[in-house]
Amino acid sequence: MPPGVVLQGVPGTVATPVPRPPPILVEMPEEEEYPDTDGKPMAENTWQATTMHYAGPALEIHFQGRAFVATDLLIYYREGDKGATVAPDVMVVLGLDGSHRRSYKLWEEGRAPDFVLEVLSSSTQENDEGDKRKTYAQLGVREYFRYAPVSRRMAGMGGRRLAGEVLREGRWEALPQLGEERLRSEVLGLELRVRERRTEGDFRELRFRDPDTGEDLPTHAEERQGRIRAERARDKERQSRVRAEHARREAERGHREERQGRIRAEREIARLRAMLEQLPGAAARDAPSDGT
Numbered sequence: 372m373p374p375g376v377v378l379q380g381v382p383g384t385v386a387t388p389v390p391r392p393p394p395i396l397v398e399m400p401e402e403e404e405y406p407d408t409d410g411k412p413m414a415e416n417t418w419q420a421t422t423m424h425y426a427g428p429a430l431e432i433h434f435q436g437r438a439f440v441a442t443d444l445l446i447y448y449r450e451g452d453k454g455a456t457v458a459p460d461v462m463v464v465l466g467l468d469g470s471h472r473r474s475y476k477l478w479e480e481g482r483a484p485d486f487v488l489e490v491l492s493s494s495t496q497e498n499d500e501g502d503k504r505k506t507y508a509q510l511g512v513r514e515y516f517r518y519a520p521v522s523r524r525m526a527g528m529g530g531r532r533l534a535g536e537v538l539r540e541g542r543w544e545a546l547p548q549l550g551e552e553r554l555r556s557e558v559l560g561l562e563l564r565v566r567e568r569r570t571e572g573d574f575r576e577l578r579f580r581d582p583d584t585g586e587d588l589p590t591h592a593e594e595r596q597g598r599i600r601a602e603r604a605r606d607k608e609r610q611s612r613v614r615a616e617h618a619r620r621e622a623e624r625g626h627r628e629e630r631q632g633r634i635r636a637e638r639e640i641a642r643l644r645a646m647l648e649q650l651p652g653a654a655a656r657d658a659p660s661d662g663t
């Protein structure tokens with residue numbers, strides 16, 4: 372009998388715990404993690420932030436259900452290489468599910484963005500004009516736009532604030548100017564233009580315009596105000612219809628009361644005539660005169 376084991380009914384034995392074998396540890400393979408940030412700020416100044424905060428939401432509202440729109444989202448373009456990334460300020464992928472993503476993995480999505488917009492600053496200009504431009508061409512981005520919100524003196528942009536290129540046979544070709552600081556995106560079917568009105572300092576606003584309506588794409592705040600105005604207009608229209616219906620019913624009731632009044636009057640006249648005819652001498656008064 373092993374020492375320390377208690378046998379029922381046998382005195383003098385001591386209970387000790389029975390040792391268990393150690394658990395078998397199975398190493399699970401680590402899931403490949405791709406960070407969802409490159410550690411860089413989304414925008415370096417308020418001019419960049421204002422432009423990006425307009426462009427992304429405005430395009431998202433316009434293409435709702437018809438495209439994937441993202442702002443400052445990391446694109447991983449080489450599987451297994453976490454350093455092979457690029458982060459467009461604004462990108463649009465037409466016909467793609469618009470659900471949320473932590474990052475955009477090219478080998479999973481199967482296609483590069485159709486449209487990219489970079490908002491230039493003094494520190495990002497060289498990269499936006501150089502390495503990023505080459506990377507976007509290699510990835511097959513169809514259109515590449517660059518916008519300088521606070522300066523016309525941007526190298527490679529011909530002194531303009533806005534430049535756009537289309538990729539043809541692996542090479543960038545400049546899109547023709549429609550006017551002063553106005554271009555058309557063939558991919559989006561929209562115009563990009565620099566608003567002429569002056570704002571604070573040298574800042575100019577970028578706007579997307581729908582050529583079918585002739586209207587600029589609204590910001591979130593403008594779109595919300597538009598919904599409020601439209602709802603108020605619908606309320607006024609409903610109230611007008613209610614008032615018009617009430618007036619129509621009142622008019623119909625007036626007409627019915629008028630008809631009923633005429634009928635009562637005609638009946639009263641007929642009753643009085645009948646009473647007159649029954650009075651004594653009514654026959655003689657009604658008989659034709661013989662002239663005497």
